[in-house]
Amino acid sequence: xxxxxxxxxxxxxxxxxxxxxxxxxxxxxxxxxxxxxxxxxxxxxxxxxxxxxxxxxxxxxxxxxxxxxxxxxxxxxxxxxxxxxxxxxxxxxxxxxxxxxxxxxxxxxxxxxxxxxxxxxxxxxxxxxxxxxxxxxxxxxxxxxxxxxxxxxxxxxxxxxxxxxxxxxxxxxxxxxxxxxxxxxxxxxxxxxxxxxxxxxxxxxxxxxxxxxxxxxxxxxxxxxxxxxxxxxxxxxxxxxxxxxxxxxxxxxxxxxxxxxxxxxxxxxxxxxxxxxxxxxxxxxxxxxxxxxxxxxxxxxxxxxxxxxxxxxxxxxxxxxxxxxxxxxxxxxxxxxxxxxxxxxxxxxxxxxxxxxxxxxxxxxxxxxxxxxxxxxxxxxxxxxxxxxxxxxxxxxxxxxxxxxxxxxxxxxxxxxxxxxxxxxxxxxxxxxxxxxxxxxxxxxxxxxxxxxxx
Amino acid sequence: xxxxxxxxxxxxxxxxxxxxxxxxxxxxxxxxxxxxxxxxxxxxxxxxxxxxxxxxxxxxxxxxxxxxxxxxxxxxxxxxxxxxxxxxxxxxxxxxxxxxxxxxxxxxxxxxxxxxxxxxxxxxxxxxxxxxxxxxxxxxxxxxxxxxxxxxxxxxxxxxxxxxxxxxxxxxxxxxxxxxxxxxxxxxxxxxxxxxxxxxxxxxxxxxxxxxxxxxxxxxxxxxxxxxxxxxxxxxxxxxxxxxx
Numbered sequence: 219x220x221x222x223x224x225x226x227x228x229x230x231x232x233x234x235x236x237x238x239x240x241x242x243x244x245x246x247x248x249x250x251x252x253x254x255x256x257x258x259x260x261x262x263x264x265x266x267x268x269x270x271x272x273x274x275x276x277x278x279x280x281x282x283x284x285x286x287x288x289x290x291x292x293x294x295x296x297x298x299x300x301x302x303x304x305x306x307x308x309x310x311x312x313x314x315x316x317x318x319x320x321x322x323x324x325x326x327x328x329x330x331x332x333x334x335x336x337x338x339x340x341x342x343x344x345x346x347x348x349x350x351x352x353x354x355x356x357x358x359x360x361x362x363x364x365x366x367x368x369x370x371x372x373x374x375x376x377x378x379x380x381x382x383x384x385x386x387x388x389x390x391x392x393x394x395x396x397x398x399x400x401x402x403x404x405x406x407x408x409x410x411x412x413x414x415x416x417x418x419x420x421x422x423x424x425x426x427x428x429x430x431x432x433x434x435x436x437x438x439x440x441x442x443x444x445x446x447x448x449x450x451x452x453x454x455x456x457x458x459x460x461x462x463x464x465x466x467x468x469x470x471x472x473x474x475x476x477x478x479x480x481x482x483x484x485x486x487x488x489x490x491x492x493x494x495x496x497x498x499x500x501x502x503x504x505x506x507x508x509x510x511x512x513x514x515x516x517x518x519x520x521x522x523x524x525x526x527x528x529x530x531x532x533x534x535x536x537x538x539x540x541x542x543x544x545x546x547x548x549x550x551x552x553x554x555x556x557x558x559x560x561x562x563x564x565x566x567x568x569x570x571x572x573x574x575x576x577x578x579x580x581x582x583x584x585x586x587x588x589x590x591x592x593x594x595x596x597x598x599x600x601x602x603x604x605x606x607x608x609x610x611x612x613x614x615x616x617x618x619x620x621x622x623x624x625x626x627x628x629x630x631x632x633x634x635x636x637x638x639x640x641x642x643x644x645x646x647x648x649x650x651x652x653x654x655x656x657x658x659x660x661x662x663x664x665x666x667x668x669x670x671x672x673x
Numbered sequence: 674x675x676x677x678x679x680x681x682x683x684x685x686x687x688x689x690x691x692x693x694x695x696x697x698x699x700x701x702x703x704x705x706x707x708x709x710x711x712x713x714x715x716x717x718x719x720x721x722x723x724x725x726x727x728x729x730x731x732x733x734x735x736x737x738x739x740x741x742x743x744x745x746x747x748x749x750x751x752x753x754x755x756x757x758x759x760x761x762x763x764x765x766x767x768x769x770x771x772x773x774x775x776x777x778x779x780x781x782x783x784x785x786x787x788x789x790x791x792x793x794x795x796x797x798x799x800x801x802x803x804x805x806x807x808x809x810x811x812x813x814x815x816x817x818x819x820x821x822x823x824x825x826x827x828x829x830x831x832x833x834x835x836x837x838x839x840x841x842x843x844x845x846x847x848x849x850x851x852x853x854x855x856x857x858x859x860x861x862x863x864x865x866x867x868x869x870x871x872x873x874x875x876x877x878x879x880x881x882x883x884x885x886x887x888x889x890x891x892x893x894x895x896x897x898x899x900x901x902x903x904x905x906x907x908x909x910x911x912x913x914x915x916x917x918x
Contacts, residue, residue: 221859228862237866245845252818261821530819532849536866568860571853571867572721573806578819594723603723607855611719615727618682618713619734631686648858652865653896656687663680663689667708672696 221604222565226541227533241536243371247529250478251579258470268471269583271464272520276510282425282458283501289428290499293490298500303333306502310335310417310450311342313498317448319344319414325432325439326350327419328366328523329452329502331545347409349438351402358385364539366546367476367525372538406438416442418488420453421522422468423499426461429489430499433472433482440486447495451488455506456519468522471581476524509557514592518553520582527576527586533569542566549576549586556593564602567593606648628662676706677742679735679776681752681888682714688888691909695748695779698915702787706746709738716763717755722855725763732756732763732770740771744786748911750778750808750886758811778812779911780886784827789834794916797837800908801875802828803885803894804847814886818847828886828910835913843874852893868897875905882906884913 231237255261275282287297300306314322322344330336336346336357348357352370355378356363363369379393388401418439420430430451432439443449459465473482491497510516528534528548539547544555544563552570555563567590576586597603617624635657643650666672676699680692692708699706715735716728735756739745747753756776764770783789804826808814815826832840851857851867872894875883883905885891891907898905 224860224862227860231862231866241870255819255821258821532851532867533860533863536863536870567723568856569863571806571849571851571856571860571864573849573853574810575806575817575819575847575849578810578817591721594721595725597723604859607722607859608724610855610858611722611724611727614714614719615724615730618716619730621711621713621734624682624713628686648861649896651861652868652900653857653893654899656892656896658687659689661689663685663692663708664710666689666693668710672693672708 221568222543223537223541223569227537227569230538230541231536237536240372240538244529244535247368247478248526248579251475251526251529254474254478254480258474264467264471265581265583268467268581269520271459271467272582273517275459275464276456276516276519279455279458279507279510282460283455285425286423286428286458287501289425291428293428294497295428295490296496296498298498300500300502300504302504303502306333306452306500306504307335307338309500310452311339311344313448313450314339314344314415315342317415317496319448321345321347321409321413322415322417323347323349323409323413323442323446324417325419325434325442326353326369327417327452328363328546329419329454330417331363332504333502335452347406347413349406349409349436349442350434351399351436354402354406355381362540362545364547365525365528366523406441410441410445413442413446415448415450416446417450417452418442420451420457420499421472422465423453423458424461424465425458427489429487431465432486432488433484434486435477435479435483437484440484443488444492447492449488449491449495449497451497451499453499453501455501455503456521472522472524475526475579475581505558512557515553515557515589517584518550518557518589520584521550522582524581526579526581530575530579532573532575533571537569542569549590550584553586553589553593560593560596560600561602564593564597564600567597568604606646625664628664631662632658632660634658674705674744675742676704676744676746677739678706678708679712679715679739679745679747679752680708681747681749683892684749684888687892688909691748691888691911694909694912694915694918695746697918698783698911699746701793701915701918702783702789704787712738715752715755717752718854720755720759721853722859725759728759729763732760733767735760736764736768736770736772739775742775744782745772745776746779746782747776748779748886748909749888750780750805750812750814751889753778753781754807754811778808778814778886780808780814780828780831781812783831783914789831792834792914794914794918795836796913796916798882799839799841799878799880800832800882800884800913801841801843801878801880802826802832803850803875803883803887803890804828804842805885805887805890806847806849808886809847815847831914832910835916838913841878841880843871843878845874850890850894852890854889857893864893865897868893869901872898872901872903872905876903880905882908884908884910886910
């Protein structure tokens, strides 16, 4: 039995050149992140503090959410609560239809991906336009993000060029990134000017003030909220933080960890509607309050979605975002998928060599690899354990549980050196796919010791 | 200072020369060391694969064998880390876990406990140091490349005591080689690719040998190298430290 991740990874790696490029591209992000991390003497202290703030906030979420909502309402913002994706989508639709919105421009939001909002709104006749360049490319290509921060990085400039020739009427054969960006800019400008509503996600919600904070590099969140008079912000419950002092900690970590920049080009605070406008914040649970109750996995809620665990993950880099069955890939995606539905998303749990690099880059110190280890322990009871691994584990338990039998096997082990190649290298031996088998020495250490040969 | 030598199952079966080097080196350093019989496996392979319950009897057996020692020393950072970090939880509700505080990778033991300042051997070769994940990130044998902490390497400190050895490190100094226990069987393509990439970076240093504190990573890399017909030798770090004994 192979997991879907393994099968997808196998396909991904067949295009060796692309796989090499993918690995190098994401390693370059890791490298840039390292430069930033090493440039701040207080880096590790910032991580400790960020983790402590998140632990505190997540375990006092009721208090901070209430404070946040009260303050937002004081600012004239309409606050909505959505218990799941369906409720969220319906609230958005209701706001849009009551304002007779035909076109919605939006900045990047993984929450709207999570709730599959775009197809829902489109079904109801609303034109949804992604305005983050990467997201826009994917939308026009009808593809999903392969990474949470750089969603379209797997697409080459030639592919973007072909797309823009077809959709935006750009010059044939001009794949210059600056030119292509300019073409997107012209087209998006028109979308901004003709939109009836703008939507943003939220990187943070500040309880003390009721602000939402959005970090972008393109200024598209600001365009989305500066032209149309109606602003809807989608925010996961776990995005709330206590105050500006804590924001300062996250603000120093987020972009450094994500893209290796000291900060995003734009850090926009939205506190109230523009004159004659309306601002709505929709607070979305969609399983988050269940995660708080999960004693082994609640710390995943600390995640600030920087994507650095993906960039450092040796498996992600060599298998790509689409090899995972959950919409968020990489170490955090493995865990969030399992929290969403262990039965549905267990195929991603194999995508980890337990190297623990993710734990060490994570700016809020989520114990990602330990959590993957723990999920593995649940697979058998879910009926999702790999039968081969299960049989091997049972065999090892028996063998190693009987020291006499273990000693005997050691004596006979060298016979394996003489097995016919076909018996050793076949489908049943995963090891034989990329490795030659090790050769057994004439005697094990134990045998040598018993014979008094070790001096 | 009674010291128990823990020779993990696969070292016992496949790399007895590593175990012999450990014993000789510890003896040379006048450590009161013995190898208790009836030891088998720490249980890591099945636990990492998701069958932690099958590791519990092995943890109990390990405790029985080794709890009487002051130190338990193993030539395998990953196995030592497993005992250290997971045994207290595996034995929870049964009895207090004693071996968790006693287990050490042998390099850690040489560096931190014995504080070895000289070694008799010579090894006139260029080696590329394999900083294995659990050695680096679980036992702290060197500073993880992700962290902004003062750089150190207990392994390089120890190797510097051996006359003649030139130590290099690969680019991406502590990226995983792709072994990961049963990961290599369950995700063989990714595991192999990681191995190929790691080998390339080790070989780019121009070293004759790849060395490190984990025979498991070395076994994986050696298997990949043989399949790829790459010409580089492998040696456990203790074999270098025990050179000439």
